[in-house]
Amino acid sequence: MKAADAMRATGTMKAAGALRAEWTKFASIRATVVLSGAAVAVSGLLAWLFGSAATRDYTEATAAERLRFDPMDPAMRGVFIVQLLVAGLGALIASSEYGSGTIAASVAAVGRRRLVAAKAGMTVLSALPVSVAAIWLMFGVSMATMASHGVPTLGAGDPAALITLLVGPLVLTSLALVGLSLGLLARGTAAAVNISTALLLLPVFATVSPGWLRNVIGVYWPNTAAFRALSADPDLPRLLGLGILAGFTAVLLGVAFARFESRDV
Amino acid sequence: MIQLSGLTKRHGDVLAVDDLTFTVRPGAVTGFLGPNGAGKTTTMRMVLGLDRPTSGTVTVNGRAYRDLPQPLRQVGALLEAQAVHPRRSARNHLRYLAQSNSLPERRVAEVLDLVGLTDAAGRGAGTFSLGMSQRLGIAAALLGDPPVLLLDEPVNGLDPEGVRWIRTLLRGLAAEGRTVLVSSHLMSEMALTADRLVVIGKGRLIAESDLDAFTESGVLVRTPDHVAFGRRLELAGARTRPGNEGELLVTGMSAPDVGRLAAAEGVTLFELAPRRTTLEEAFMELTQDSVEFGAAR
Ligand SMILES: Nc1ncnc2c1ncn2[C@@H]1O[C@H](COP(=O)(O)OP(=O)(O)OP(=O)(O)O)[C@@H](O)[C@H]1O
Ligand SMILES: [Mg+2]
Numbered sequence: 001m002k003a004a005d006a007m008r009a010t011g012t013m014k015a016a017g018a019l020r021a022e023w024t025k026f027a028s029i030r031a032t033v034v035l036s037g038a039a040v041a042v043s044g045l046l047a048w049l050f051g052s053a054a055t056r057d058y059t060e061a062t063a064a065e066r067l068r069f070d071p072m073d074p075a076m077r078g079v080f081i082v083q084l085l086v087a088g089l090g091a092l093i094a095s096s097e098y099g100s101g102t103i104a105a106s107v108a109a110v111g112r113r114r115l116v117a118a119k120a121g122m123t124v125l126s127a128l129p130v131s132v133a134a135i136w137l138m139f140g141v142s143m144a145t146m147a148s149h150g151v152p153t154l155g156a157g158d159p160a161a162l163i164t165l166l167v168g169p170l171v172l173t174s175l176a177l178v179g180l181s182l183g184l185l186a187r188g189t190a191a192a193v194n195i196s197t198a199l200l201l202l203p204v205f206a207t208v209s210p211g212w213l214r215n216v217i218g219v220y221w222p223n224t225a226a227f228r229a230l231s232a233d234p235d236l237p238r239l240l241g242l243g244i245l246a247g248f249t250a251v252l253l254g255v256a257f258a259r260f261e262s263r264d265v
Numbered sequence: 266m267i268q269l270s271g272l273t274k275r276h277g278d279v280l281a282v283d284d285l286t287f288t289v290r291p292g293a294v295t296g297f298l299g300p301n302g303a304g305k306t307t308t309m310r311m312v313l314g315l316d317r318p319t320s321g322t323v324t325v326n327g328r329a330y331r332d333l334p335q336p337l338r339q340v341g342a343l344l345e346a347q348a349v350h351p352r353r354s355a356r357n358h359l360r361y362l363a364q365s366n367s368l369p370e371r372r373v374a375e376v377l378d379l380v381g382l383t384d385a386a387g388r389g390a391g392t393f394s395l396g397m398s399q400r401l402g403i404a405a406a407l408l409g410d411p412p413v414l415l416l417d418e419p420v421n422g423l424d425p426e427g428v429r430w431i432r433t434l435l436r437g438l439a440a441e442g443r444t445v446l447v448s449s450h451l452m453s454e455m456a457l458t459a460d461r462l463v464v465i466g467k468g469r470l471i472a473e474s475d476l477d478a479f480t481e482s483g484v485l486v487r488t489p490d491h492v493a494f495g496r497r498l499e500l501a502g503a504r505t506r507p508g509n510e511g512e513l514l515v516t517g518m519s520a521p522d523v524g525r526l527a528a529a530e531g532v533t534l535f536e537l538a539p540r541r542t543t544l545e546e547a548f549m550e551l552t553q554d555s556v557e558f559g560a561a562r
C-alpha cells in the first residue's frame with residue numbers, strides 16, 4: 001500500500017517533470033510562441049474581414065436572402081485558416097525536436113512513452129487556450145462588426161452560438177493533436193505542415209468532386225464533420241460529426257505513438 | 266558498469282554492429298576506438314535505447330536503459346554536440362533537461378560553471394562554436410551527476426587547452442569511481458586519457474584490454490634482405506610487419522636476439538634499434554583489415 005503510493009507519487013512526479021520540460025522547450029523558442037499569438041491575431045483579423053463582407057452582402061440582399069442569413073456563418077468562416085495554424089502548433093511541438101536534433105536527448109531523458117504523453121499534454125495546454133481565444137475573438141469581432149452596421153447578430157448565450165463557443169475550441173484542440181501526430185510521423189516541420197494543410201484543406205475540393213467523393217470529403221472528412229456538427233442546423237447528428245473527429249484523432253495519435261515506440265530515434 | 270552481450274544492429278544491408286560482447290567497468294576511462302563507420306556511435310545509441318538492437322542486450326548497472334527511473338541521474342551522454350535548438354539559449358537547453366528528471370535548478374548553473382559557459386549561457390546555442398557546443402554537450406551529460414558517462418568524440422573541435430581540460434575531467438570522473446566510455450579517433454589522445462581500450466572494426470570486436478597491452482616493445486630492423494629475413498624471423502617465433510622502405514618492425518624478440526640471428530644467417534643490417542610501438546601503430550595494425558572508407562593506396 002505504502003509502496004504502491006510511493007510508486008504512484010514518483011510516477012506523477014516523473015510525468016510532471018516531463019511536462020515542465022515540454023513547457024520550457026515550448027516557451028524558449030520563438031516559433032511556437034509566435035505561432036500561438038498569430039493564430040489569435042489572424043482570427044480577429046479574419047473575423048473583421050468576413051464580418052465586413054457579410055455586412056455588404058446583407059445590405060444588398062433581397063428580403064428572402066435576408067431570412068436565410070446566418071450570422072454564425074461569416075463569424076466562423078476564418079476557422080478554415082485558423083485550423084491550419086493550430087494544427088501547425090501541434091506539429092511544431094514534435095517536429096522542432098527533429099529539426100534541431102534534440103529528439104535524441106529528449107528520448108534519452110524521459111523515454112519514448114513519457115515523451116509522447118508529455119507532448120500530447122503540452123499540445124492540449126497550449127492549443128486549448130489559443131483555441132478559446134481564437135474562437136471567442138472571432139465571434140466577438142465579427143458580431144461587433146456586423147452589429148455596428150445594423151446587421152442582425154447573435155448573442156453569446158444564444159444556443160446556436162453557444163455550441164460553437166464551447167465545443168469549437170475542443171475541435172481546434174483536437175486538430176492540434178492531429179498536427180502533433182503528423183509531426184511525430186513525418187519527423188520534420190515542413191513535411192508535417194504540408195501533410196496537415198493538405199489534409200485539412202482537402203474538403204475545399206468537395207464541390208468539384210464526383211458524388212460519392214463529395215460526401216466523403218465534404219461531409220464525413222474529420223474536420224468538416226466536426227465543423228458541420230457545430231452549425232445551427234447540422235446535416236449529420238452532432239455526436240456523429242464530433243465522434244468522427246475524436247475517433248480519427250485517437251487513431252492517428254495511436255498510430256504515431258506506435259511508430260515512435262518501435263522505431264529508432 | 267555497462268555490459269553488452271551479443272549486441273547486433275542491422276540497418277538494411279549494413280551490419281553496423283555485429284555481435285559485440287564486452288564490459289565497461291567502473292573506475293576507469295575506457296577508450297572506444299574504431300575507424301570511420303566501425304559502429305561506435307551506433308553502439309552508444311543502443312546503450313541509450315535510441316536505436317533498438319536487432320539482437321543482443323545491453324545493460325547499465327544491471328538494468329536496461331529504458332527501465333531506469335530517472336535516466337539522467339544514472340547515465341550522462343554526449344552524442345551529437347550540435348543537436349541543440351539554435352534559437353534556444355544554452356541555459357534553457359539545460360533547464361529543460363534538468364526539469365525532465367526533476368533535478369534541482371541549481372545544477373544548471375553548476376554545470377555551466379564547470380564547463381566555463383556561464384557567460385555565454387544566455388546566448389542561442391546556434392551561435393556557439395564547435396568547441397562551445399562540445400562544452401554544452403558535456404554540461405548536459407554531467408547534469409544529473411551520473412555514475413556512468415558515455416561520450417562520443419568529446420574532444421572533436423576542442424582547442425589544445427580544451428583537450429587537456431577534457432582529459433583531466435574524464436580522469437577525475439573515473440577516479441571518483443564512475444564508468445566512463447569515450448570514443449575517439451585520436452589514438453594519441455586516448456593514450457593519455459584511457460586506462461582500457463575497446464577496439465572495433467566493421468561492427469566487430471577486435472580487441473579489448475588494458476592500455477599497456479596495446480603498446481609493446483619491438484625492434485626496428487633495416488636491411489636490404491628484408492623479405493627473406495622477415496620470413497626467417499617469423500620461423501624463429503617473432504612477429505614482423507613491414508615498416509617504411511626496407512624496414513621491418515619486429516615484436517616478440519629482443520634486439521640482441523635479432524642481431525644474433527642476423528649474424529648467424531649472414532644478413533647485412535643497416536639499422537637495429539629497440540622501439541616502442543605507439544598506440545597509433547597498434548591501432549592501424551589491428552584495424553587494417555576492417556577499414557571501410559580508407560583512402561586508396
Ligand atoms: N540510420 C542508419 N541507416 C543506415 N545505416 C546506418 C545508420 N546509422 C549508421 N549506419 C551505418 O552503420 C555503420 C556504423 O556507423 P556508426 O555511425 O555507428 O560508425 P562510427 O564508428 O560512429 O563512425 P565515425 O567514426 O565516422 O563516427 C556505418 O556503415 C553507417 O553507414
Ligand atoms: Mg560516430
